[in-house]
Amino acid sequence: MKLYWGPHTCAIGIHILLEEIGRAYETEKIDVQGGATEETWFKAINPKGKVPTLIADDGRVLTEFGAIAVWLARQAPDLGLMPTDPDEEQRALSLTDYVTGTIHGQAYGRIFMPARFEPQDPVHQTIGLGQASVKKQGETMLAEAFAIIADQLAGRDWAAGDRFGVADAALFYVERWASETNVPLPPALDAHLRQIKKRPVVARVMAIWGEQ
Template sequence: MMRLYYAPRTISIAVAIALEEAGLSYEPVLVDFQSGEQKKPEYLALNPKGRVPTLETDAGALLTETGALLDYVAALAPGANLVPADPERAAQMRSVIHFLAATMHVNHAHMRRGDRWATQQSSFDDMAAKVPETMTDCARYFTSDCLEGDYVLGDRFSIADPHAYMLCSWLERDNVSLDDFPEIKAYLARMAARPSIQAVTAKGML
């Protein structure tokens, strides 16, 4: 059985949601960020980046990076139709995933992970102060250019949605009012009602 190394409410949960959507069995393995488990030799032997997610496959391979794992899950379960067959639609879907990973997630990290880019508290404070603005810009772009309807691809659920769900669920933590983005508020409620998200919630992962 596959093992998914995760931390609660982090982007790693997007992979758990995709696994549930695909109907694939996996063992969730908690990585305790509070105790710094992600920086200890035992976990670094699995993922030298010291981050989650890490997916250990049935064959014993160790895979990392959310976007790559979402694609892997979709490839394991083609019957779940988590990636469009049409190359143009698939590229549009992946463009959203790349935006989420390269822009929105990085903007979010400036609130509490400033030590990745700077060393002085004044720099951390400046970065954190900018986050509500940059995340509001991301929410605006997601609403206008990524969310085509009920889901990222309109009426079709895809692997972009678990990724988008997790990042959008952090907006209020970044001092972005969802009252200003009713489409995102409705999207989060719609996603939360899906059995996959209810399943990971029941497992204590969210």
Template sequence: MKLYYAPGSCGLASQIAMQEVGQAYTLVKVDFKTKTTVEGDYLKVSPKGFIPVLQMEDGDQLTEGAVILQWIADQHPDRQLLPAFGSRARYTALEWLNFVASDLHKGMAVMFSPFLDEATKQRFAEGNLRSKFQYIDEHLRQNDYVLGERFSVADAYLYNVLSWPHRVNIDMAGYHHIARFMERMEQRPSVQAALKAEGLAAQG
């Protein structure tokens, strides 16, 4: 099994999930500028040009981080990385995965855009991202993890995206519950192993 990734990008969550379930995988690094890997043209792997891509032993592929996380969880139901099918808690988890993917992740992507100047990015962060951080911080005030006391793949994705603000000059000093969440996550062996694999430092 192969995971196509770029250091510090959104493939980290998939790595964390696979570490949690003990799934063996090989990392293939993608150069975003040239859209190449050691294997050659990355666009032949994924015409979308995005990461992550999870490639199975038979060549079948999954794209979109939130979908890959659900697949990993559903392949290992004994690890309880998502609530049971049909349960109300399951839809709460999917609600969070979609929130992180569509609101938080896409919002943070704006901050990395080469087409916007720094002043515009900071106005966007204040006008758009601040409310997201406040919502998350308030939720984590009463919950150790997204779903309460138990870790899920939604936490892997949330941690992944919340590791980006410092890279784009967003001050997170006032979000104390987010800070505690990040520290809590970085105590997990799965997170430590994923960070090490990508050559990244912990944020906590």
């Protein structure tokens, strides 16, 4: 397997799951912030132009965080990275989808890349819906989403099931990004983030990424 990743990206959750399952893999670091995912060579691999992009051993190109994460969990079913109980499995998938689709795609998208969300027509420009207000909207969305997740984590050590899994790996990256925003991380999410960082596997990946 081969993982394409870039610093500060969501690909860290997939890198952690790769380490967790203990199978051989290689990685290639690319300059996502510098536009590497838009380059022709990368688009030839993943036309979506996104990391994480995982190449399976048979050469198939796997995309989308949630789908890659569940696929990796299935490679090592004994580790319980996806709960087998249907209710806990639903919870894991619901949380992962909320993280990737709403928290990452909608809220952080507006905060980190407001230009992509700013309406370009002159009417919107004149009523003042500029990038600053797009970013503000993203922060409001993020605070609301964090409050929802904090409620869902109450009384639990892990996002779903009774051990670290796919949903924790997803939550991990959006919890990390909070420090780069004006939105405080609720105590329950902060505790969850700290607990994940204590895992030796996570420490190894963080060392490779050169991040904290």
